[in-house]
Amino acid sequence: MGVRAAFAATAAAGLAFYLWQRRQRRRYLGESREYTETAIASALRRVPAREAPPADATCYVCLDGAERAPLHRDCACRGSSGWAHVECLADAGKANVDNAFLCGMCRSLFQGAVQLRLARALWRAKAGEGRGARLATSMVAGALLQHGETAEALRLMERLAREPTGDAVEGFRVDLQLATAHDEHGDPRRAEALLRSLVGRATAELGAEHPMTLTASATMGAVLNRLGDDAEAAVVIRSTLGAAQHVFPANDPFILFVETTLAHVHENEGRDADAVALYERIIAAQSRKLGPSHPAVSVLTTNMAAALAKIDGRRGDAERLLRGACHQLAAACGPEHPDALYARSKLAWCETHGWDPAELRRNVDWR
């Protein structure tokens, strides 16, 4: 074969390979988007219907009513405040992706169907836009994680983790969410390994008191706690809380998150009364912020009731709180939501041990 013929053959093979790659990539992206749409639709089907807007409700972004599109609300707003079109929230979110999930009225995070629909709208709008697309994908993954679609959330995060970001903090945030996805998808050991490496790198590059470092070590403490590595979990949580108290105000959501894990540590150490006192403080702060019937408050109440059940003479209070939380979570999230199942499993655990405090103390259940 002459030089020209060899060149032509190589070029043809190169072109064929390029076209094949492009086809594969398109097929993969197409499939991936389809899977994600399916997962979002499946999560939305499990979110129960919320209160309907009053007839005169208007969107807080565009000030129009429900004629053009339905009005939604799922945040801490009460009364006539906080109703909006998802399209309007998405338009505002496109301009300011970092704050897209904060309600413009009450500044709390969107939950439930609003969170899922808004994540989907931003993800569709931001496709192919570099950092915007990455952020929108991680928002969708976060919303899917929160609504029990862990397999698709994990797949999205694994793909994001393979993409270079060029920004250290953003890379750390992707690793943190990937670790959370592994944990939620039933592989806490994998999460632990990722978190150990992340805490080391974030401490070296950003410092021990950077919010990213603190969030990674708090998450590692929670995972260790769930894995039953009680002694190390206690050390990690206490030191993270100590550092966080220099950086965040007392009722900051981050402090409340670390304190929640500290309450589990207290229980593992047999200090149930300390755990209950801590839960009471956290629940009071969260109820003021999110409202008393918010799912996050009901999950905390579930945990407090299980700790209370281990204290002699408190069975009545524990049972009343736990049944209330089960009822509340089934109504707010749907009876098959992971949080509703979690509360029911705590109730079943108390019933299995006959609500006997000594029996419950011998069988602490944090896993």
Ligand SMILES: [Zn+2]
């Ligand atoms: Zn609107």
Ligand SMILES: [Zn+2]
């Ligand atoms: Zn609101």
